[in-house]
Amino acid sequence: MTATITKAAVIGSGVMGASIAAHLANVGISTLLLDLVPAKPTPEEEAKGHSTLHPVVRNRLATQAISRLAKIKPSPLYDDAFASRIAPGNLEDDLGRIAEVDWVIEVIVENLEAKRDLLGKIENHWRSGIIVTSNTSGISINAMAEGRSEAFKSHFLGTHFFNPPRYMKLLEIIPGETTDSGIVRRISAFGERKLGKGVVIAKDTPNFIANRIGTYGLLVTLQAMERHGYTVDEVDAATGPALGRPKSATFRTLDLVGLDTFVHVANNVYDKANDEAEKAVFAPSPLLREMVARGWIGEKAGQGFYKKIRGEQGSEILSLDLKTMAYVKGKKPAGASLEAAKTAKGARAKTKALLGAKDRYSELAWEVLSATLLYAAEKVGEIADSAYDIDRAMRWGFNWELGPFELWDAIGLAKSVERMEAEGRSVPAWVKEWIAAGNDSFYRRSEGSTSYVYQGRFKTEEQAPERISLRDLKERGRTIAGNSGASLVDVGDGVACLEFHSPNNAIGADILTMIQKSVDEVRANHDALLIANEGRNFCVGANLMLLLMEAQDEEWDEVDAIIRMFQDTMMKLKRFEKPVVAAPHRMTLGGGVEVCLPADEVCAHAETYYGLVEVGVGLIPAGGGCKEMARRISRANPNPEVDLQPHLNAAFLNIGMAKVSTSAHDAKRLGYFREQDRVVANQDHLIYEAKQSALRLVQAGYEAQREEKIRVVGRDGAAVMKLGAYDMRRGGYISDHDLLIAGKLAHVLAGGNVPAGTLVTEQYLLDLEREAFLSLCGEPKTQLRMQHMLGKGKALRN
Incomplete structure (x- = not known):
């Protein structure tokens, strides 16, 4: 039902129209954005010799709307590059192009007569099968359709997006008196599955629901x-x-x-x-x-x-x-x-x-x-x-x-x-x-x-198969094991799901223990393991309070044991002989990212804000985050003649500046997700889609990830990264403590004090991570950063 909508046209390039076009582009829909032809050229256009006959002038409103998308905060786009999926045009020259699309959305001024007039023009170019909708927030759909043919009216309905369209879940669908029920089902399915919306069918009444x-x-x-x-x-x-x-x-x-x-x-x-x-x-x-x-x-x-x-x-x-x-x-x-x-x-x-x-x-x-x-x-x-x-x-x-x-x-x-x-x-x-x-x-x-x-x-509404509710499953007695921090839940078909439920889903010994127990349970009785939850955020990192208390008491053996347990648990996940799929959503930070990195596949909600942010609390990733980024860069460039330095520099900057993706697609751009990792638009479908990924891996004859050597850039590569950090310090962009942290981060990512091109083991890099982490825990300024984050909820850049 959703595959037939591959092209769309949005008429009206104001904030709402452009934002709807952006969200269509987000999910891969080629979109034509149309608006009026301006009455006259701007002085800049005239200076270039452009008259009202020139396409630059005639398409100006839509072109400017597309260019503004990258400046709107929060961004309507998952990735700024997706703006290229939107083509500008105008109503005089390009309205005929709507015959090429599957869906036309009217987003012009909230005026009944203006909308009626536009629908008449649309029908002149309409072909049977094209869905036409109005994004009105309250004007009658039936009143708008007056004067149109019965065939056109059967394909016409309201689709009321809430602003901003990317972030607001509700999509009200308002059928007219003669809208074909199959069209309603088709656009509803598209809205839910492809656009990630919560769809509600509304009556044609003032302001709808x-x-x-x-x-x-x-x-x-x-x-x-x-x-x-x-x-x-x-x-x-x-x-x-x-x-x-x-x-x-x-x-x-x-x-x-x-x-x-x-x-x-x-x-x-x-x-x-x-x-x-x-x-x-x-x-x-x-x-x-x-x-x-x-x-x-x-x-x-x-x-x-x-x-x-x-x-x-x-x-x-x-x-x-x-x-x-x-x-x-x-x-x-x-x-x-x-x-x-x-x-x-x-x-x-x-x-x-x-x-x-x-x-x-x-x-x-x-x-x-x-x-x-x-x-x-x-x-x-x-x-x-x-x-x-x-x-x-x-x-x-x-x-x-x-x-x-x-x-x-x-x-x-x-x-x-x-x-x-x-x-x-x-x-x-x-x-x-x-x-x-x-x-x-x-x-x-x-x-x-x-x-x-x-x-x-x-x-009674039977739960759709795409909506797997861990809460419902637990109420039905499907919990396999659990403790205060996490539970393992049977989601059927040989798949078990590990759910975090500690405060803020922060990772402590309880969650790490349950990860290890889950691996053993799935090894014995199941075919695959999911890591997913229904919390507000997937995971905001490690249990910072515990680390701070141990550091302030100078219990270094305890801190070392905590980090070793984290590292060993992540390696147990990585070497597991059955598929592991992680399904992050919303805030997935620090240790939350490190839990996802060992997974065979990540199935992320589109609104996933992902990053290794430990620098914000004066530390570096030490649960395998640095190691895994270095491993992925080495693996992606197997030719020993290829220079790894530019790729390491990018990872160094991402981690050193505590960059967080603005979406799951942006996480791919930052290098955190791989080609096999997937993005799901509807969070309600996330666990189901992750389960399907796991079952595909099982059916394909899964083989466990093997130990591999990692090519590193060594002491010379570390020097390049440190020089970059030094230049930033001289420019006033980072503090002295940031510079100290950057030096330790560069040392780990580069593979330590070895020649460039050396092949090292994963455990070697994990040892470097842990050593750097422990030394930073002893720094008074790091402890101040940890205290500030716990007390204020935001980073201190001291």
Whole structure:
């Protein structure tokens, strides 16, 4: 179903259109980006003799949009080189080229008449089979399609990407009244499998699902604030992580979205809603109108509900005092409910703790949450078929940890409805009927499936084979072995998965012990081993606290034993006679990278931020990271006449500057991934895809990696790297301590004090790593770096 979409056209090269084109390019889709022809040449174009007939002028808008992609932060591209997959054009000369593509996406101004006019022009060049979609955030799909042929309308639907398209998971798909169901299935499968999206089917209603519920929630929060006199800081304290929402909470979210954009979205519902109570909530806010009139529209204007100012002591964030309309220094709110939520673990527990302590913050949270829950319940059937669809849209589109109905289950369905009714709130009839029928939740789980409310009954959704959940497998008794740091889980077909679950998935003796135990277990009873987990990050490195404590106590034998255990465990993985596949995602740093390096194949999520960053804490990689980079460079250049120095210099710079990839594709560019390593767009499919890699290796007749000698550049090569570091020190780019670390790193990567071209063993390089690591642990400045990282969460460059 997905293979047929290989070429696309995006019409509209604004920020959103260009970013959608970029994400299509990210996944290998050749994309045509079209926009209007400029009215006249720029002075620079005129100076070159270009008129409005010249392609440079005619394609300028799209060309400039493509060139800007590399400057946008965070980048819309996995790799800047992928911009070459996007071809610029214009609507007058190139619209006919859409006949060559499989998918056309309209991303022009949010104006119904403009969109209708464009669709008419598209149909003039359309051929049967081409999917045409609109990226509208709220205009009716059916209204847009008026006047088009039945054949065209059967291929037309809405595909609402959330901004920024690369990073936001939600893709709302909005079929029209006559959209072919096969087209809906096709674009849904493509969105999930190829683009890595969480796909939700929405009804053709104002603002669809996520923006409808999310806008309502933000507006009722603003109204509660004005009614009861809460400050901006108080509202954000009660409506952020304490309520299972992002740190941006309410007002930082509004600043990020832009108050002008938000007002437009709210007005879209206000103009179309028939219910007076609903219209009252979406009615234009005098406060927001005033702020938009002043130009205080959020981050893009430098001020909104918050304003950053820079002073001699650094930058400071001020918040808006709504009484005086002046920016003031914020006060950190404190209260029993906020403290209770802070100490609770997980969104369910945090929300219950926040609501359970009766103070002004819990009252605000209850007022906002209860209103949002009731509104979401009213909209089941109108904006989406099920509570499940609304929950997924809010989790994926607004980054809520739990959707409205999941939260309702968490705080107690019957008990919360009883409170709502006691307060005189109107509870939708279907919710009361649901409770009366003996149901105490909107969800129930059973083996391999989730049941959820759908039109007044539970609908069971079998878990798709591409979605392997370690949590579900463990609940079903599939844990083979485990300790406090890791578990080995049977994922079927002779494959076992090692899952880290220590705090931050940091590697300590518990994880290393489980790796060794897993190798022994898989050797005896399974065919292959995966290393994957479902944590927020794959692994942020080694247990730094333990290392610091041993170093401060000068327990050098203990430090040596820790590093030997790490090295020996990684070599056990590397020499294992059965396939090992690692599946990293998001932050994979230091020791996390070193766990992946011995694997036969890496199957990484596209959003994997990968790097050997030990220099940031005053150390060098010593779990095989340096050794493995030197080995790979030697292996890739078997001809002894080939100069290894340029390749070693690049690895030296990556490690010495603690470079972290901006994506899995960028990790390939940095040399951390090999040709056989794969990138997966959808994180929900990552463990499944890693399992398929392991099974392929098994079926191919896997042979264990053998011991091999490594060609090194020796003392002369080390001198070249050290000279480069010395030049950086002279230029003020690194400190004296950085220079010391760089010297030890160069010594290890070069293979020590031997002649260039010497062949050395892996163990020899591991011994060099460990020696350098131990000596750096004794440095006071390294210990300061370790302390700073543990206390502040960021590197100290002393």
